[in-house]
Structures are given as C-alpha cells and as structure tokens.
Amino acid sequence: MNMELSRRAFLRTSGAGLAGSTLGAFGFGEAEAAVAAYVKPFHLANTVEARNTCTYCSVACGIIIFSKGDLRKGEKADIVHIEGDADHPTNRGTLCPKGAALKDIVKSETRLTQPMVRKPGSDKFEPIAWDAALDKIARAMKDDRDANFIAKNKDGVTVNRWLTTGFLAASATTNETAFATYKVVRSTGMLGFDNQARV
Amino acid sequence: MTNSWTDIRNTDLVVIMGGNAAEAHPCGFKWVTEAKANRGAKLIVVDPRFNRSASVADYYAPIRQGSDIAFLLGLINWCIQNDKVQWAYTKAFTNASFIVKEGFTYQDGLFTGYDEEKRDYNRDSWDYEVGPDGYAVVDETLQHPRCVWNLLKQHVSVYTPEMVERICGTPKEKFLHIAEMIGECSSPTKTMTSMYALGWTQHSKGAQNIRGMAMLQLILGNIGVRGGGMNALRGHSNIQGLTDIGLLSNMLPGYLNLPIEKEADFATYMSTRGFKPLRPNQMSYWQNYKKFFVSFMKSMYGDAATAQNDWAYDYLPKLDVPNYDILRMFERMKKGEVNLYFCQGFNPLQAFPNRAKLAEGLSKLKMLVIMDPLQTETARFWENHGVFNDADTASIKTEVIQLPTTCFAEDEGSLVNSGRWLQWHWPGGSPPGEARTDAWIMAQIHLRLKEMYRKEGGAFPDPIVNLNWSYKNPEDPSPEELAKEMNGSALVDVFDPNDPTKKILEAGKQLSGFGLYRDDGTTAGGCWIYAGSWTEAGNMMARRDNSDPDETGAYLKWSFAWPANRRIIYNRASADLDGKPWDPSRKLIEWDGTKWTGYDVPDIAPTAKPGDVGPFIMNPEGTGRLFVRKMMRDGPFPVHYEPFESPVANVIAPKVRGNPVSRVFADDWKQFADIGDPNFPYAGTSYRLTEHFHYWTKNNHVNSVLQPQQFVEISEELAREKGIVKGGWVRVWSKRGEIFAIAVVTKRIKPMTVDGKTVHVVGVPIHWGFVGAARKGFPANVLTPFVGDANIETPEFKAFMVNIEPSTGPVA
Numbered sequence A: 001m002n003m004e005l006s007r008r009a010f011l012r013t014s015g016a017g018l019a020g021s022t023l024g025a026f027g028f029g030e031a032e033a034a035v036a037a038y039v040k041p042f043h044l045a046n047t048v049e050a051r052n053t054c055t056y057c058s059v060a061c062g063i064i065i066f067s068k069g070d071l072r073k074g075e076k077a078d079i080v081h082i083e084g085d086a087d088h089p090t091n092r093g094t095l096c097p098k099g100a101a102l103k104d105i106v107k108s109e110t111r112l113t114q115p116m117v118r119k120p121g122s123d124k125f126e127p128i129a130w131d132a133a134l135d136k137i138a139r140a141m142k143d144d145r146d147a148n149f150i151a152k153n154k155d156g157v158t159v160n161r162w163l164t165t166g167f168l169a170a171s172a173t174t175n176e177t178a179f180a181t182y183k184v185v186r187s188t189g190m191l192g193f194d195n196q197a198r199v
Numbered sequence B: 001m002t003n004s005w006t007d008i009r010n011t012d013l014v015v016i017m018g019g020n021a022a023e024a025h026p027c028g029f030k031w032v033t034e035a036k037a038n039r040g041a042k043l044i045v046v047d048p049r050f051n052r053s054a055s056v057a058d059y060y061a062p063i064r065q066g067s068d069i070a071f072l073l074g075l076i077n078w079c080i081q082n083d084k085v086q087w088a089y090t091k092a093f094t095n096a097s098f099i100v101k102e103g104f105t106y107q108d109g110l111f112t113g114y115d116e117e118k119r120d121y122n123r124d125s126w127d128y129e130v131g132p133d134g135y136a137v138v139d140e141t142l143q144h145p146r147c148v149w150n151l152l153k154q155h156v157s158v159y160t161p162e163m164v165e166r167i168c169g170t171p172k173e174k175f176l177h178i179a180e181m182i183g184e185c186s187s188p189t190k191t192m193t194s195m196y197a198l199g200w201t202q203h204s205k206g207a208q209n210i211r212g213m214a215m216l217q218l219i220l221g222n223i224g225v226r227g228g229g230m231n232a233l234r235g236h237s238n239i240q241g242l243t244d245i246g247l248l249s250n251m252l253p254g255y256l257n258l259p260i261e262k263e264a265d266f267a268t269y270m271s272t273r274g275f276k277p278l279r280p281n282q283m284s285y286w287q288n289y290k291k292f293f294v295s296f297m298k299s300m301y302g303d304a305a306t307a308q309n310d311w312a313y314d315y316l317p318k319l320d321v322p323n324y325d326i327l328r329m330f331e332r333m334k335k336g337e338v339n340l341y342f343c344q345g346f347n348p349l350q351a352f353p354n355r356a357k358l359a360e361g362l363s364k365l366k367m368l369v370i371m372d373p374l375q376t377e378t379a380r381f382w383e384n385h386g387v388f389n390d391a392d393t394a395s396i397k398t399e400v401i402q403l404p405t406t407c408f409a410e411d412e413g414s415l416v417n418s419g420r421w422l423q424w425h426w427p428g429g430s431p432p433g434e435a436r437t438d439a440w441i442m443a444q445i446h447l448r449l450k451e452m453y454r455k456e457g458g459a460f461p462d463p464i465v466n467l468n469w470s471y472k473n474p475e476d477p478s479p480e481e482l483a484k485e486m487n488g489s490a491l492v493d494v495f496d497p498n499d500p501t502k503k504i505l506e507a508g509k510q511l512s513g514f515g516l517y518r519d520d521g522t523t524a525g526g527c528w529i530y531a532g533s534w535t536e537a538g539n540m541m542a543r544r545d546n547s548d549p550d551e552t553g554a555y556l557k558w559s560f561a562w563p564a565n566r567r568i569i570y571n572r573a574s575a576d577l578d579g580k581p582w583d584p585s586r587k588l589i590e591w592d593g594t595k596w597t598g599y600d601v602p603d604i605a606p607t608a609k610p611g612d613v614g615p616f617i618m619n620p621e622g623t624g625r626l627f628v629r630k631m632m633r634d635g636p637f638p639v640h641y642e643p644f645e646s647p648v649a650n651v652i653a654p655k656v657r658g659n660p661v662s663r664v665f666a667d668d669w670k671q672f673a674d675i676g677d678p679n680f681p682y683a684g685t686s687y688r689l690t691e692h693f694h695y696w697t698k699n700n701h702v703n704s705v706l707q708p709q710q711f712v713e714i715s716e717e718l719a720r721e722k723g724i725v726k727g728g729w730v731r732v733w734s735k736r737g738e739i740f741a742i743a744v745v746t747k748r749i750k751p752m753t754v755d756g757k758t759v760h761v762v763g764v765p766i767h768w769g770f771v772g773a774a775r776k777g778f779p780a781n782v783l784t785p786f787v788g789d790a791n792i793e794t795p796e797f798k799a800f801m802v803n804i805e806p807s808t809g810p811v812a
Helices: A003-014 A016-025 A030-046 A099-106 A130-148 A175-187 B005-010 B026-039 B068-081 B087-093 B148-156 B161-168 B172-186 B206-219 B239-244 B266-271 B285-304 B310-315 B326-334 B355-363 B438-456 B479-487 B666-670 B701-706 B716-722
Strands: A048-053 A062-068 A078-084 A116-118 A150-152 A158-169 A190-195 B013-017 B042-046 B059-061 B192-196 B230-232 B340-344 B367-372 B399-404 B413-416 B421-425 B494-496 B499-505 B589-591 B596-598 B682-687 B711-715 B729-733 B738-746 B752-754 B757-759 B761-765 B800-806
Touching: A048 B421, A078 A099, A099 B701, A130 A158, A130 B340, A130 B367, A130 B399, A130 B438, A158 A175, A158 B310, A158 B326, A175 A190, A175 B239, A175 B285, A175 B413, A175 B438, A175 B479, A190 B239, A190 B326, B005 B026, B013 B026, B013 B172, B026 B042, B042 B172, B059 B172, B068 B148, B068 B161, B068 B172, B068 B206, B087 B206, B161 B172, B161 B752, B192 B206, B206 B230, B239 B413, B266 B310, B285 B310, B326 B355, B413 B479, B711 B716, B711 B729, B716 B738, B716 B800
Parallel strands: A158 A190, A158 B340, B013 B042, B013 B192, B042 B059, B192 B230, B340 B367, B367 B399, B682 B761, B711 B738
Antiparallel strands: A048 A062, A062 A078, A116 B399, A150 A158, B413 B421, B494 B499, B589 B596, B682 B800, B711 B761, B729 B738, B729 B800, B752 B757
C-alpha cells in the first residue's frame, strides 16, 4: 500500500474534523481516540511530512518528520514532531528509546550554529565567518601539502602521497556526501583517511 | 548482512554471539521475536553477561570475552565428530575438496612461514595445489590427507568440549546443549542465522571471529538461504555506505583496492587482479575488475583519465604500509608527524583506545578541523574539566576550527542499512543558524584548493585541478547529481562490435546495471556496486512499495539493495545441485529448466546451468572458503589467540602472546598488563546501553535523563571480595588510566573458571564524557589498549584487564 496516497485520500474523504470518529472505528480505545482526535488532525492538516531514516543504528527505521513550513516551497521549516513510519517494512512504525527522542537531538541545545575558532593556547572558542574559516583551512592544507607531499619514494617510484594531514569521515552522512568527500580527500593524495567502520 | 532484517523472520534458530541485538538494535530484534512467535524459532545467546538478548533467549551460556574462536571451532569440531554436516552443500559449495599445497603446516598456534621479528607470515604455502590444466586440484571423495576438509578436521580437533570449557569458561554441558541445538540446523530444512556486532569485531582477531561462524554456517548449509546467513548488525546509520564507497585508508569505492607502491604502474596493479577461475565454468566475477576501476577513474577525472595515461593511475596515492588507519595516525600524531586533522562527524577522543595517548596526539597538531552538528569532546580536547579532562589549556597550541553542519533531518540522500538497502530520505527542517551541509563544505574546500593550485602551482596539482567537478552549481553539488554519478552513465554512444548499427549505450544516459560498465573509458561510474540505484527509470532508492509476495521478507520493490537489488547474496546456494530448493517451504530461487526464477534477484547468471556454475560467483573457486588461502594475515583457518591483555596464557599455544601478527607500536607494548598480572586481575569489557548511542546522545536531554549515571557492572561475588556495595562508588583502572563510576552489583555477571582460575568480569558501558546535557563522566577508552585487529586494525575494546576498588568518587 502506498501510504503517501492513502493518507491524502484519508484527508480528502474523511476530513480532519471527522478523524476522531474514523480512528475510533479503527479500534482505538476511547481515551486513545480522544488524544488521536486532537493529535492526528494537527499532524495531517497543519504540518508538512518528510520521509526520513533514523540517524542512529543500521536497522535504519523509517521515520516521518512533521514540520511547520514547507522546504519544497522554499519556506523555513521548523520540526515539531518525529514518529516511526508505519509503512516501513523493517520497523513498521516502532522506534527504540533513542529513535523516540530524535526530535530532541535535532533540537539539542548543543547543536553547533556558527563557525568558531579556538586560537593556539586560548581557553575559548570565538566566532569566525564561514569564508574566513574556509580560507584558513584551505590555506593550511595547501601549505602543508606543498611542504610535505611525497612525489616519489626512495626507489624513485611515483607514489604521490600526503601523510601529514588526515581526514575522518562521518558514517552518519549520506552516500552522496560520502562520495563528494571521497573525491575531494582522495584527489589531494591523503592516505590517513578513514571512517567509523574502522572502529 | 548477507540477508536482511526482515529475513530473520524465516529462521529456525538465532545465535546472538558477539552482539546484543535486543539492547543495541531493538527494532531489528523484533524480527527475532517474529520468528520465535510464528515459526517456533529458538534463540541462543552466548555472552559474558546475561544481557537483554539473553533475558528473552531459549538458552544462554556465559563465555569469557576474547575466547569466541575456541567456542566456534569447538562447534565445528563437534559437528564434524557427530556428523552434523550438510554434506551435499559442503561438498559442492565449499572448498572442502580442494587440495592444499605440500609444505603447509600448523603447529603450536602458528602456521608455516612465521617471522617473529616482523610479526608477519610468508604466506606462500597457504594455497591450493594447481594442476597442469591451471585449475586447483580437488578430491571429491575427501580422502586426500591434504584436502581442506581433512586439514580442517585436524585443525579443530583440539577444541573439544573440555577444551572449550577450559579456555572459554563455558560449562561443558552448556556448550554441548548449544552444539546439539546448532547441529540440528545441518538439516537442509533447518536454518540458523548469526547476528553479531562489535562484540566480535573489536578484538585483535575480530575478522577471524567472524570467519569462525561463517565456516560453521557453510558446513551447516546456511549461507544463501532464507533465514540463514552471516548478519553483521552494523552501527551507524550509514556505516555500510561509507564502507561501500571506500572511505578507508586503503580502499577505492566498491571494494576495489588502493594501489600499493610496489604496484608502480597500472599493468603491475592489474597483473594480480586477473581473477582467473580456479575451477572450470566458474564466473569469478572479479574478472570485471578493470571495468569497475576504469569507470571509477573516469568518474573521478573525466577527460583527464585516458588510455594513454593509464586512466590517471599516477593520480592515486600509493601505500607503503598496509594502512594509514586511525591507530597509526594517532601514533604518528604523538610523534609529531601529523599537522592537520579533520573530524567530520567523528569524535575520536572518545572512540579510540588509550585516551591519554589520543589527547597527546591532538595537542601536537597545528590545526584540527571539526565538521559536526553537535559539540564533541574532540573539538574541546583543550578545555580543562578537572578529572574528566585534565588538559593544560595554555600549553596546547593546536588551532581548532569548528564548522556547524546539518544533521539527517535537514539533509537529503541515501543511507545503506545493514541489509544493504539504499534508502533515500528527504529533509524535514531548516538547518539551525549558519549550519551547512557537509557536501557544501567539501565543495568549498575543493574549489579553494583548485583555485590556489591554478594560481600558485605547487606540489603535483594535477589530481586536484583535474578532479571532475562538473556539477550544475559547483559550490553545492546536489544529492541527485552525486547519486547519479555513483550509479554510472555512458560517456559516448557505444555500438555492438558485431553489429555496428546496434547502439548498446547512449551518451549521457544512466546505466541500468554494472554489467554495462566498460574498461575502455566509454562509461563512468563512481561505485560499481551501486549501479542500478539511479537509472533512466529514476531514483530506485526512493521506491516505497512495501508489497511482499508470499511474505518472504524480500520487499523487492522497497528502495534498492546492492548488488543489483538482490536481497540475499549467494542465493543460488538456496537450491540443491539440480536447482531445486533445499527446503521447498523456503524457496528463494529455483532452476525452471532454462533459467533461474524466484522471489529474489538470482545471484548467478540467469541461464547458468545448476550443475556447472557454483554459487559463490565472486570467488575464482565458485565455492565458499573453509580455508581462506593467503587472504588473511593471521591464518587460513582461525586460531584461538588470547587478547593482548589476558588473565591466562594461551592454553593451546602458551608461547604465543595475543594475535602473533597484530601490529603493536613500541610504546604500547609497555602499556599492556602482563599475562596474569596480579595488579590487573579482572577481565574488563565495554558495551553500549539501549538509551544511548555512542557519545552523541549526551547531547540529548531525554536520553541523558533516561540513563543518567555512569556505572560499571560486577558480580555479587566480586563485590563481596572487594567490599564493594551496591550503588557505591568504585575506581576502575588499567595500565593506561582510571575511571570512577557507581557499582551495579548484579546476578547478570558471574565469575567463570578459566584454565582452573577464577575470572571476574568488569563491565564498562560507554557513553560519558564532558560535553552535552549529560552528567560528566569517563569514557571507557581511558582504560582500553592501543592495539587492533591483525587484518583491519579495529581496536581491541572488548577484552582488557583492570583492577577495581571501592572509592569515594571523583573529585572534580
């Protein structure tokens, strides 16, 4: 069953206001139905849904993110709720104690929100602009690469490797991010390149 | 996973060993519950602790951490001795009948060719005898003394039930009970599945732990069948994807290898990658290696990769050592040999062993760049947090740049689950503040480097200035563009050599599968195993049809599974030699007289006749390998080796310390406790709790509240012996550092008797640190030794030695 369609059909046919009674017919108890009657229309009529995957382990439970605002229309979107995706074959809507608290990691108070720099010997992070941070990083890379790049080994064999800089990639990023990362890092000749699969 | 989460419903017996799925993978574990409820499947758990999975098991047995190989080879020995072997499968689908070269021996824990100085083997004799026809010699009667089967039989004969008890601390009758349950699965109509995780990988012989079970599964006929297989329960949401795409020191995407410096040119590199079949008619699919390699190079370097320059072979860095893995990089850092280090969504100060050494290494960097959605200890390693991070801030000269990135909820793209499903996801929220995607950041770095090299010149600019970066907006490549690039496309029109009027490929079109990859530069594809994921028919990873005909658990129309949308790999082995399912009630694919059909995409050429072509199509043998030839550094068969820190000497090879070929750096030897060291008498191990995800959930208030207090787990007996009270503070220390925690005194852990000696286990959950919403605490890596698996350098986190005493708690 394609739940994307069925949800829309559900909205069209029953209307948000009738959701309570419809859900009641699905076998919810009275108390649950009362909660559902309040919550479900809120989800369906007032928020935008996005299908996503839990960020933690590789069971890869399907989740639905509910937001105020529609990214597809170029709007700002504020996530208000995350729940398990009942259509997903693996988790069938269930989530574990981590998955159930996903919204709180997205909205964690310790999310990073601006580039920062900690200068040598300093006891604090200070803000830095994106451009300044990226310029600094690229310059440090080029200087280190130019100074330490090994074009040939002692036998005169071309080896084109760079050992004084290393890169750890993130195994919670997407394949697409990983491939972009791969191309950029490998093209420099860096060999100290790994991800959490090494752990 | 060879199979998938949803396939576990098809099993008769689940063995959880080297993992704790109920705790760490709860929503996947539900498929164990389904199998138990609907099929009457049984669950066996073997673990040092009576853990959450054990609490719902049909049978539990304790085992000392680090002794799994003795247990697994003990099971193989028992199955051989008691004729619990699926003979037809073993004879036809494994290399049991292959004759091993004369000169190969095994004695006192070591195989032929050991060099103690180098801690390495000369592996020349670890191979088959090859006949004048170029094929490996076999003896289908299994009579030849040097056939793999007889060598295996001999090799495992030492692992008797008594020996298993002596090494593992598992009571003999419990071992035998489990052996009998497992032995039943040698029937063609009974299947067992293995669910394992870091409990097997995080050892100095982790890869051989897994081989031990894989070999058992082969002789039981459980690979390639529904409800069977070797199922790695992978950790992070896309750790499978990052492995597939080869973001590892020595890898190229799709399990191709980065060249080593001895492979000075492309011809030399390819000379050992012919993959000529070792038996007649075998597919030996890696024969297509060159197509995958050349298409990858075209994807990387476009027009700059030509036949004339060997597809830009010189652009790839060449290795002088097997790996610049993370342990090696931190060793180099400590020696002042690394200047810049990037951590993209990675917190190595918590995630690698011997924390003091890690902090010392980071302090010697010139610059550390952090890309992360969250605060990490690594980003703040220079901050002083008293006992929790006693850094001398002013003396640390490392410049740290911390870049805020988006998280899963704000990003679009695919993630690969344990079962190799590439599942597309869509963003739901706007990033906080100035956070940007990692792909944008990588593009910014690349474009800046490219510009500087164009303007200034410098060391070998070619691979940077020629990197194919033809995205619509080079500043911000889109997930769609990158996904299509990995899938692969035709670069020019290609015509059939036999019929020049017939166009096989059309320039600019997406390839429908890796079978269309070419080695002449006419196709590009970043990761051949992902071919088919984004074709001319669209984004296959975004498919959401959850229909499952006859409820086999395959879900072929949900997302895309690599390779070729196949859900169970080696699935040709689900049918007998005539192509009929071993178990008609669990049909997967079958031979209909002209072709293979069934519930899954056949893992064999569709018209390959059943008698001719073996199911293990990637191997030149066409079979699975009980004897793995030269492919692993530490032996063609697994051997029981003690952890580097151990309460007892190796019973079967007393002179061998740890894994004899594991790489150990000089300074680290000094930081290992001696064997049976009375100063460190207790066997420590580390694990995760269901409320926590590694070190991330410290940033989540809810999870920090659910499981707030750092604790260690010990037995009632050890608590009595040491005067430790339930809920009281303890100090736990190893030769590398100390932690303070609350003692959970529990019946879940019991002392074991190992080689006549009582061994107590100390369990150390991971999670705590000094940032985030959680209470401050100590990461387990304060305690753990700096040594890794002999083949892949995964750290030995699961077995180390500690001491413990009552304490008044940390003085912050």
